[in-house]
Amino acid sequence: MNMRPAEETCVDAEALALDALDDAERAAALAHLDACDDCRARYAAAREVAALLARSVPQAVPPPGLGTRVLAQALAAPAPAGRSAPARIAWSWLAAAAVLVAVLGWNVTLQAQLRAQAEQTEDLATRLTTQEAALRLLAPGSGVARPLVGSDVAPRAQGALYLDPQGTTGLLVVRDLPAPPPGKVYQLWLIHDGQRASGGLFTVDERGVAVLVVQAPQPLRTYQAVGVTAEPPGGSPGPTGPRVIGGQL
Amino acid sequence: MNQARRQDEELAARLAARDALALTELYQRHSRAVYSLALRMLGDREAADELVQDVFLRVWHHPERYLADRGRFVTWLLSVAHHRAVDLLRRRRVQRPTADGDVAELSADSVAPDDAVADAEERRAVRDALATLPEGQRRSLELAYFEGLTQSEIAARLGEPLGTIKTRIRLGMLKLREQLRGLVREYEAG
Incomplete structure (x- = not known):
């Protein structure tokens, strides 16, 4: 690794990656990054370390239905100024919500049940097959x-x-x-x-x-x-x- | 480029074309990491729920803010989530100064039961690396990253000069990078 001595650094790239700067310091650092390849590289490397910190926390499962709400809001909200949403998504949030419920609900919950309840495996496997068949209806060109x-x-x-x-x-x-x-x-x-x-x-x-x-x-x-x-x-x-x-x- | 990164980049490109199914796939792939980080930092599920919604809506409305040549999608996504969580923590501190550092412990039922072995090993490696840092560096990094304190606030909290905190954070991050270089290189290459 090519470590630079602290006194040679232009910005606190590591602190920036940790969001440990106040608003004014952060704005100045980000402006500097645009002009400095070296600092940009240091910041990119520090962000990867920060992402590892993020991924080191105990993992928790988002509540069921959260993804559905995300999609409902995403597609219900108007597109940002200057962008237009194609009309084709009129129903796509429904499809998206269904995919999400299916994937998060069925694949996670159902497969966990499959592991935990061996005596019901055959019945659950049948249900999973049915649900996967239903999911395929949402693929472009199907159904x-x-x-x-x-x-x-x-x-x-x-x-x-x-x-x-x-x-x-x-x-x-x-x-x-x-x-x-x-x-x-x-x-x-x-x-x-x-x-x-x-x-x-x-x-x-x-x-x-x-x-x-x-x-x-x-x-x-x-x-x-x-x-x-x-x-x-x-x-x-x-x-x-x-x-x-x-x-x- | 590894398969996971390539898939993320393809999905991110589809977001720009307003493909809602791409959003569902990105949610499926990364919502757990975002939610877990938010829960760790904010300490309550309602706030974590809101943060997850906010982050994925930002991704949906502004996919152009992800620049593939500056790193992995998941790194960018987690940085967006972290920045939002820090904003919330700092606002809370203004509104409720006595709540400083008051982060609830996770209850056992919130922990994912089917955590992948590779992910668990990665987490252990990061925790082990953190544990090898000198106490002052480790504490400064944790106060910055998980509690959202600025370097000045950390200096005040610990009663140390600002310059000392800046050095600790810089050296701590560089040491972590050195210790975790296998993982970082994998991601940089991946």
């Missing part, structure tokens, strides 16, 4: 997204159902959906010629976000529409309440 719209009961609610029309696996993502009434859960209905089959039960987080892997009894191309109603825990054989969100397939 299609059908938008869902809130009813008068939940006018702000939005969502999408990602599906491969030939398959039986889909991914439901909603946001801004109010919590179901006390003692109720939401149930997804798959509608075919007026007949309704259950697509699964779910509830929403405190921000009205939910992600549900849908396992349809028949290929999804056979259904014309979907709807969501609030039902008793365990679900109902058919809808008993008003639709809160739904859409055409």
Whole structure:
């Protein structure tokens, strides 16, 4: 390593990398870096050491749902001045949130369960396979997204159902959906010629976000529409309440 | 360039194209490191949550601030997180001067259960390297990095001349770099 004696240094590159300068010192040091290759190199090296310090702390798991909130905020916020967000991301935060929930929730939690609960391995492995199949629907060029719209009961609610029309696996993502009434859960209905089959039960987080892997009894191309109603825990054989969100397939 | 760094740089480039899935992948890869640092520095989960959100939103809105020719993405990301945490700590000290250095211990349930062995070894190496520093250097580095004190504040806290603290920090960092040169070189090359 090429150590320079302290008296030859131009700026406190090490202190800068540790954020140990006050605002005025920091501004002056950063301005100096732009003009001094040597200090810039020292600062880059010191930042790598600082990053090692950062990585030396006890590792903690971010709470579930934090990533979903990050993405919801990222894509809900207006683009900075001078930049425009392409229209194509209209639903992409939902896809992103779903990926995040899937990866963080399923891969971490589910795989931890797989290790811890050997007797349930087969069942969990099946679920993981199903969820990975649902995830693949979000890859560019795979699957299609059908938008869902809130009813008068939940006018702000939005969502999408990602599906491969030939398959039986889909991914439901909603946001801004109010919590179901006390003692109720939401149930997804798959509608075919007026007949309704259950697509699964779910509830929403405190921000009205939910992600549900849908396992349809028949290929999804056979259904014309979907709807969501609030039902008793365990679900109902058919809808008993008003639709809160739904859409055409 | 190693695979992890190349993947990070590809993802960072995709952010500039407003690719939200790239943000999810970067979150997946690095949120634990950012959250862990924030929790260590700020001592409470709510503040750590907010910092993680703030950092990734900054990354999303200003991907151009990462300059690949100046280092690894994760180094830049952690420096952004650290700088934000230091800002918060300094504001807290202005608002609550008596809370100086009051950082809560992590409870056992917050520690990741599936910590990778390589990461754990890296952490041990850094802690071992810190432990070999003279007490004054180690303490100065810890007060600076984890408690967000400026060199002047450290001098006041420890009752030492500012010049002494500056020297300790510089020498401490250079010694750490020397002791951890395998890891640093790996990252510089990687």
